[in-house]
Amino acid sequence: MSPIRSSLLDTVPWLQHGFGTRHNGAWTPPDQTALLHQVHGATIVRVTGPGHHGDGDALIAATPGLWLEIRTADCVPVLIADTRQKLVAAVHAGWRGTAARITEATVREMVGSYGSRPEELVAAVGPCITVCCFEVGEDVASHFPAHTRRTTERPHVDLAAANVDQLTQGGIPLAHVENLGRCTVCEPDVFHSFRRDRAIGRMISAIAIEPA
Ligand SMILES: [Zn+2]
Numbered sequence: 001m002s003p004i005r006s007s008l009l010d011t012v013p014w015l016q017h018g019f020g021t022r023h024n025g026a027w028t029p030p031d032q033t034a035l036l037h038q039v040h041g042a043t044i045v046r047v048t049g050p051g052h053h054g055d056g057d058a059l060i061a062a063t064p065g066l067w068l069e070i071r072t073a074d075c076v077p078v079l080i081a082d083t084r085q086k087l088v089a090a091v092h093a094g095w096r097g098t099a100a101r102i103t104e105a106t107v108r109e110m111v112g113s114y115g116s117r118p119e120e121l122v123a124a125v126g127p128c129i130t131v132c133c134f135e136v137g138e139d140v141a142s143h144f145p146a147h148t149r150r151t152t153e154r155p156h157v158d159l160a161a162a163n164v165d166q167l168t169q170g171g172i173p174l175a176h177v178e179n180l181g182r183c184t185v186c187e188p189d190v191f192h193s194f195r196r197d198r199a200i201g202r203m204i205s206a207i208a209i210e211p212a
Pocket of ligand 1: 129130131132133134183184185186
């Protein structure tokens with residue numbers, strides 16, 4: 001099984017990407033991969049080369065051949081590309097990062113620091129714990145009034161939809177956003193899930209500009 005691809009991101013000819021499954025392990029070349037110590041915050045790190053880049057939960061780069069890697073197992077992986085000027089970003093958005101609006105902040109950083117035009121960005125929201133399985137307490141639900149469903153006894157939060165909304169609130173047209181809609185909890189043969197397994201397996205999602 002290969003990493004899962006977004007058909008929308010696949011329309012960008014120079015773009016390489018994938019959302020890893022539990023069968024893929026570390027699938028990007030280690031000496032060409034940039035990664036972070038993910039801390040469930042809202043820190044965005046701009047990088048130009050491979051290696052560990054300290055604490056943070058989003059990476060942005062314009063370096064051809066450099067893979068930006070995010071590790072998740074229920075949290076939301078978001079991959080973003082600027083179709084005009086070859087710029088890519090990868091975001092790790094758990095509920096804390098989503099509440100801190102890290103995905104919208106990443107779009108705004110691409111616009112503010114790199115001159116991206118939001119209408120020229122495309123993005124994909126990858127496999128995560130979706131609303132079917134993300135039952136939460138009122139403390140967590142209180143952060144997501146617009147994305148909480150109360151059709152059952154306990155609230156459920158739609159983190160994927162919250163991140164889609166942050167992408168569009170950053171200015172990206174909704175038609176330029178793909179939500180893969182795959183639930184890490186519901187597909188145990190495909191995905192790790194921390195909530196389901198209480199284990200430390202992680203899946204790697206990554207994005208890169210093709211080598212020059
Ligand atoms: Zn589910």
